[in-house]
Amino acid sequence: AQSVTQLGSHVSVSEGALVLLRCNYSSSVPPYLFWYVQYPNQGLQLLLKYTTGATLVKGINGFEAEFKKSETSFHLTKPSAHMSDAAEYFCAVSVDTGNQFYFGTGTSLTVIP
């Protein structure tokens, strides 16, 4: 069975500071991993995804994530937070047996000016 844990339902950072959002997964088979962002009253938008190959994945808006199999983690980072990064972030996992996704419970990012 697959599952996703996002540590920290709320994260606050100062503008210009490092953003680190944590995601750990549980999967019995090699997973595909995704990060989505949701701005207020909108749907989810894909930030980045890991399928195969390079374990460091770059996404939109300066975000990146690293797949660490030994730690079963896929943490999202951005070197310098911007006010426009304030949003809800979701980590998700899927496996090769279909297209069903398993989402974490989300992390709300606040950026302090």
Added chain:
Amino acid sequence: DVKVTQSSRYLVKRTGEKVFLECVQDMDHENMFWYRQDPGLGLRLIYFSYDVKMKEKGDIPEGYSVSREKKERFSLILESASTNQTSMYLCASSASGTGSYEQYFGPGTRLTVT
């Protein structure tokens, strides 16, 4: 650009009413999904469909049904709305194949049942 549209952004219904939420995608995707989103619970899968007239139950199908008569359209039906179905409902679609295909989401419908 992939587009997933949902029929309403905001909806207010009374307890016991039958409610239809419509979702349309324009990318010829085989898979379509309905989720509900609640604070602290993330996204929970209600139903999904991998082909016309095909449907599979997700994690929380009770109180809901779905219909997929055309490839581009996936409807969520609340047979008799209840207050505990007040939530944000998100529709998504994806291409078929391996799990590496991302899901594309609509803007959501915020449903209030009074």
